[in-house]
Amino acid sequence: MSDGSGRWGLIDLGTVDGASSATVEAGLVxxxxxxxxIECTPGVTAALSVDLGDHSSGGMRMLARSGGSGAIPYQLYAADGSTPWNLQPLPLQFGAGVxxxxxxxxxxxxxxGAIPAGLYTDTVxxxxxW
Incomplete structure (x- = not known):
């Protein structure tokens, strides 16, 4: 994720055994x-949206393996965290004094499971x- 300098942050899902069938989760730092x-003038209504990333397939975000074949599907979650954050805008309200x-x-x-070893990345x- 990017600001004008190139990145807003990084989500690192860590190192996982390629034979694992676990669910891994991590937050944006x-x-x-x-x-x-996000900073804005108080009283403004804004919206935050996100694309499907550089490696999406069939409407699903994918982490692509660097230098080889292989991909891992993933979802982003924002704010309440219970619904995947796909293409729908996330409304932001900067109330009085906020x-x-x-x-x-x-x-x-x-x-x-049976995922080839490697570094998997995506850019969103x-x-x-507003």
Whole structure:
């Protein structure tokens, strides 16, 4: 995820055994702490949206293996964390006296086992509109 300098933060799902069929989950860590920090004029209504990433397939976000074949499907979750954050905008309300909101973002991948070893990555673009 990116700010004007190239990145808003990183979600690292860690190192997992390739034969695992576990679910792994991690939160976005950015320079401002956990999640996305958005600053805006109090009283403004805004929306935060996200694309499906560089390696999506069939409408699903995918972590792609660097230098080889293989992909792992994953979902992003924001704010309440119970519904996958796909293409729907996330409404943001900066109430009276509120100029900064922190939005927790996390990723979850359910591994299927027999996954080739390697580094799996994706880049997702976030858009703030008002």
């Amino acid at each position: 950015s320079a401002s702490g956990a999640g996305l920090a 100029s900064r909101l922190s939005i927790p973002v996390r990723a979850r991948a359910t591994l299927t 673009r976030v858009t703030l509109s």
